[in-house]
Amino acid sequence: MSGMAEIAPAAPETPLQRFVRDFTSNRLAVGALVVVLLIALAAIFAPWITPQNPYDLAQLDIMDGRLPPGASSAAGMTYWLGTDDQGRDMLSGIIYGLRISLIVGIGSALIAGVVGSTLGLVAAYAGGRVETAIMRLVDLQLSFPAILVALMILAFLGKGIGNVMIALVLVEWARYARTARGAALVERRREYIEAAECLALPRWRVLFRHLLPNCLPPLIVIGTIQIARAITLEATLSFLGLGVPITEPSLGLLIANGYQYMLSGQYWISFYPGLALLLTIMAINLVGDQLRDVLNPRQQR
Amino acid sequence: MTTVLDVRGLSTHFTTRAGIVRAVDDISFSVARGQVLGLVGESGSGKSVTGFSILGLIDPPGRIAAGRVLFHGVDLVALEERELRRLRGNRIAMIFQDPMMTLNPVLRIDTQMIETVRAHARVSHAEARTRARDALGMVGIASPEERLSAYPHQFSGGMRQRVAIAIALLHRPDLIIADEPTTALDVTIQAQILAEMQTLSREHGTAMIWITHDLSVVAGLADAIAVMYAGRIVETGSVGDVLDRPLHPYTHGLIGSVPSRNRRGARLRQIPGLTPSLLNLPAGCAFRGRCARADAACASDPPATEIAAGHVLRCFHPQLEVVA
């Protein structure tokens, strides 16, 4: 009986509380979230926390090129993670590189998310030929590997950070469209849509006020994982020399720059940016996995 | 009569996250040569698990928690997997509940039959194929030679069950466990198969455990009946004992719910209430929540009592009269 007495007075959980409780049930995911937040903060406040502005060539001293981790500059600054061939402090370079990686990753994921889910919702709601056309395009897009589509687009557009983002958006939109349509088809059958339609609300209102909010959970899950994918792909393209310009290196380019020196044992120029990239991707993926477990009630925990 | 199978105090439990499921709980029965035992009970009462337990086919999280399964006097529970494998499909065969799921969809019928032959007999591929063909013919499949090279999906449900029966008969087993082999089939085919199986049992002296939830099926087929409820055998005896002189209130309920010709028009009486969850089943008679005769005594386990020779009952208050 005492057990009953203990349970009774507990206040009913709000959905948010439930979400927080479910999410925090996995310690690894919480740790990953902390890492993601720290990385994001470091990227946002890069100009204030880095010892050096790695893009300002005036601050670089070529004489300090390829110093090992822990070495000091002539001016007395310590290069904790060493320097690259241009005398750039690796720590500063990595934090600024993270900034670019995150901007490109999150930016393209957001744009692709908006474009893709709008198309997906339209497909689900319009049906008929519109749906067939959109979904055919999705199928075609998804049947080609991301790297090939990105290569094709960069072959058309040329290199550069803007073009990389366009490529990423074109690579990613299809997955959102498919997810949004799938979720919308399920939600559509629910009665509140019928109710809303009975009230003779305009179609677009039904679409965005009612359908979208209920399709959001799966889209958020996909979005998180797509950010990680976008960051990986950007890094890959930059590594291949097709991405960001050499004056503003992202993580991928930093790694590429260090590659030639790695064979002669100067590992740090490639290794530390790689570690940062890895940490970012793994942390985002772990958060995404946990979000999927929490937000998707169909999947067993 | 020689006893082929003697099950003593068998218990099979599944350890799930929610708790322990006592799917089979301290059951005992035996089957003799040429005899058919009908194992009857509602869905979920543990009939299939009983069959799998005998063959040693219980996978984790399940395990045989207690009891002995004596086959020709040898305890199968204690037997090594290798030895057990020699018996399976050879001396003891089982026919599964759902013919649509029993055969591997991507293997031809001949493959699935020949492998069974050669698992227990050192014969050539050709010889095995001949045996397979003969077995198909025996269960009434027309042009067996052609049918051998077909895939399961080219067969109807009834045909597939015949194939499964043919596989069970390949090595002339001493014991066949037939798990509702006819439930999924339509009535005419059901009757046909029943008759054929009965003949087989008579002619070869095969012992059989016929699992069903339908009393009317076993009435004409079985020699003895065991009534199962929530993992326990609540009443067992000869067909005459159980069907004509039932004692357990649950058996009464089962008989009352069988549609029969001489009671046409009379409303079928359903047993009120639901089967209890087997999860963490409390002590006492599991039927007491649905039993009109239940009283305080029923909160403890009713012991198995032999009321008359071979007629065993687990109930504190046997019901002698038939409720009209």
Added chain:
Amino acid sequence: MTAWLLRRLVQAAFVVLAMTVILFIGLHVIGNPIDILISPEADQADRARAIAALGLDQPLWRQYALFLWGMLHGDLGRSFVFHEPALQLIGERLPATLELAVSAVLLAIVIGIPLGLYAGLYPNSLLGRSAMAGSILGFSLPTFWVGLMLIMLFAVRLGWLPSTGRGQTALLFGIRWSFLTRDGLAHLAMPAFNLALGNIALVLRLVRSGVRETLPLDYVRFARAKGLRPARVVGVHVMKNIMIPVVTVLGLEFGGTIAFSVVTESIFAWPGMGKLIIDSINVLDRPVIVAYLMIIVLMFVAINLVVDLLYTFLDPRVRLEDRG
């Protein structure tokens, strides 16, 4: 079946045609090869001569028609850089890429299937759990980073394997192959493993989940009830069903593997067509880019077709259905 094949072929032809249009328009509308290929210091006359020589003065539709016409004759233009037929350039490097991609797929099979099988049969074992955890890494780690780490460990630190190039090759069917010599194999090992990583993870997960799903099915239990040895139950009854999705997915992934070899070839300086295409994009060597993309698209379409046929062949339920 013939009608089905014919329809699939027509479909495939349409995809290829659509790709030629996309490629051609994409390159002409957005990129401007004149600026890149002709030195800014060249005078007007030099310019005009170069433009005429490259066919860049023709109207777009004519250029496209010429391009299509040439393609039908196996002529995809000459490289602006190498002054060699683009197709020949790619053809020279194709075997190296194919060797790498095929090795990667073989590695995925040889490593992924046994690991997946083990992880499926013993999901709670240490190896099973580690394999699963490792497969998550295999999916999410950037290929190029893993490649670098491989080089750092096996080439720089341990000095066991050479870091770049194809090594010694030997002639077979008039083509040079690395896998025929010891030195070549040593050079092939790291890039192949690097490229295989994603596929290993994929196969491992497919096989594991296939085993987990198939094991509790009735037909597997029936196979055990027939007295078959575990090796036969798993190796034939379980594997035959799992191989259908594995072969299908691996087949479809083969195109992706070829595309992804771009990254691996760049890291390990593997002289395949992936490295060529990166260099060509960097200098906008248009005919080579177009030729590469066309060849890749043709491969994709062909692979899809073959996988479809293979699927039909592997799954009897599809095979015997009328696909006309």
